[in-house]
Each structure stands twice: as structure tokens, then as C-alpha cells.
Amino acid sequence: MKILISPAKKMRTDTDTLSPQALPAFLPETERLLSALRSLSRQELKQLWRCSDAITDLNVERLARMELGKGLTPALLSYQGIQYQYMAPGVFETGQFTYLQEHLRILSGFYGMLRPFDGVTPYRLEMQARLSVNGCPDLYAFWGDRLARALAGEAGLVVDLASQEYSRAVLPHLPPSVEVLTCTFGELRKDGRVVEKGTLCKMARGQMVRWMAERGVRRSEELKDFQDLGYRYDAAHSGHDHYVFLKEKEGF
Known part of the structure; x- marks a missing residue:
């Protein structure tokens, strides 16, 4: 079983807490993306990143001094x-880190797909960014089926806790032999629709990863027992490949 999650825009460098165990698997592709980013002007980068002047300046500086093999932070601690705040990896025990290293995969526009203890450096590049590289119009085309092929080689079951922006870089390319379970954290409206709210979803996804690591979850059926942050599994809105967790009206 592999668990897919999205990265975060905000990153930090921490070379003291824990050491990286390896370099990212798709580092040659990352090097090509870095070269493409460095070829752009400050204004082009600002348009690509869709951010403020202050954030643009910070990331232009990062690009200028970026080294992909030095001063790295384990991905799990960098985002x-x-x-990630609700996952709270900083207080995990050794066994929980071992579980995550085996089961958790972090999707990234810049690094492709990361194991928790792959060494990374702070960057800014969302998966939906329209960066043209090697004749590819955007990052979805650039990564193609690479990430799915790597994931399919590791797992027969994928638990999708990533946002659609990131999961669409992988799920459409997976072979039928890989079972995908998508989890939704929402609220039930009067018209019967289940609606997700961005911040609450991120909180619940992080909390579920923590919960899975604490319990050593290995089977999809076990996820039905998740009951944190006011969410409960709802059988009426769920299916074999889609688990829906509804938030109780009274809150946490």
C-alpha cells in the first residue's frame, strides 16, 4: 500500500533534526526543470509562480544558489x-517514521515523487504551473506516466490523499492492476451534496496520515475506523474505491 499526498508551498531548511536517507529518484528530471527555471527572467518567474514581489524575490534568490545535492532536508520535515502541521512528523517515533518511509509518497511538481526521507531543498513549482520543458507545454506532459510507472512497481493499492492538482499527474496513468482508493473529507449539504472545504481537507489528510502511521494501517478496510477532527466514515456516500468521511455538525 502506498499513500499519496500533495506537497506544500511553504518550505524550510532543517539540516539538524534528522538526516536525509537518499536523493530523490527523479533527480535528473529535476535538474532539467531547474535549468528551465533559471532560463526565465524575474518577470516570467513571477507570472509562472503567480505570487507577490516578496515571494518572487525569495525564490529567485533560492534558484540562484540552489544545489540539489547539498544542505538538504528530509522532505517530510521540509514542507x-x-x-504537515496536522501530520506533525516532528514528534513521530522511530517506528512511525519507518512506516511512512515505506508507505508514504509525496507528489511534487519539481521532484516528481518523493519518499519521506529523500533530501530536498526549498523550491517553488506547483504541478499545474505551465512551464515549458523539453517540448512539453506543462508539467503534466513533462512527467507523463513516469510517476505512475514508478508507483505501480511498488504498490497494488494506492490510497489517494492528494489534491486533484497532484493526483491527476499519477492516477490516470496507473494500470488496472493497481487499486486506487480515494478519500473525501466533506460536509453534507441539505441538497445531499458532499462539499469539501480546502483548509479542513488539508487538516484531515494530515491527521489521517498521522493516524495511519500510529496504527500501522496496511489494509483499506482499516481506514473506515478513522474518527478524528469530527469526521466519521459514511457508508451511504462511500463505495469500494471511494471512502467519504463526513464532518459532524457540532464540530471537533
Whole structure:
């Protein structure tokens, strides 16, 4: 079983807490992306990143001094978004880190797909960015089926906890032999629709990864027991390949 999650825009460097165990598997592709980014002007980068002047300046500086093999941070500790705050890897025990290294995969526009202890450096490149590389109009075309082929070689079951922006870089390319289970964390509207809210979803995804690591979850059926942050598995809205967790109205 492999668990897919998205990265986070906010990143940090931490070379003291834990050491990386390896370099990312798709480092040659990352080197080509780095070269493509460095060929762009500051204004082109700002348009690509769709960010403020301050964030543009920070990441232009990062590009200028970026080294893909030095001063690296384990990916799991480098990302700092809401999902990772609720995952709280900084307080995991050794056995939980071992579980995540085996089962968790982080999708990335820049690195492709990461194991938790792959060494990374802070970058800015979302999967949906329209960066033209090697004749490919965007990153979805650039990565093609590479990530899916690597994942299919590792897993017969994929638990999809990634956003659609990232999961669409992998799921459409997986062979039928790989079972995909998508998890939705939403609220039930009066018209019967299940609606997800961005921040709450990120919190729940991170919390579920933590919960799985604490319990050593290895089978899809076990996920039905998840009951954190006010969410409960809802059989009426779920199916074999889609588990829906509804938030109780009274909150956490």
C-alpha cells in the first residue's frame, strides 16, 4: 500500500533534526526543470509562480544558489503547510517514521515523487504551473506516466490523499492492476451534496496520515475506523474505491 499526498508551498531548511536517507529518484528530471527555471527572467518567474514581489524575490534568490545535492532536508520535515502541521512528523517515533518511509509518497511538481526521507531543498513549482520543458507545454506532459510507472512497481493499492492538482499527474496513468482508493473529507449539504472545504481537507489528510502511521494501517478496510477532527466514515456516500468521511455538525 502506498499513500499519496500533495506537497506544500511553504518550505524550510532543517539540516539538524534528522538526516536525509537518499536523493530523490527523479533527480535528473529535476535538474532539467531547474535549468528551465533559471532560463526565465524575474518577470516570467513571477507570472509562472503567480505570487507577490516578496515571494518572487525569495525564490529567485533560492534558484540562484540552489544545489540539489547539498544542505538538504528530509522532505517530510521540509514542507510546512497545514497538512504537515496536522501530520506533525516532528514528534513521530522511530517506528512511525519507518512506516511512512515505506508507505508514504509525496507528489511534487519539481521532484516528481518523493519518499519521506529523500533530501530536498526549498523550491517553488506547483504541478499545474505551465512551464515549458523539453517540448512539453506543462508539467503534466513533462512527467507523463513516469510517476505512475514508478508507483505501480511498488504498490497494488494506492490510497489517494492528494489534491486533484497532484493526483491527476499519477492516477490516470496507473494500470488496472493497481487499486486506487480515494478519500473525501466533506460536509453534507441539505441538497445531499458532499462539499469539501480546502483548509479542513488539508487538516484531515494530515491527521489521517498521522493516524495511519500510529496504527500501522496496511489494509483499506482499516481506514473506515478513522474518527478524528469530527469526521466519521459514511457508508451511504462511500463505495469500494471511494471512502467519504463526513464532518459532524457540532464540530471537533
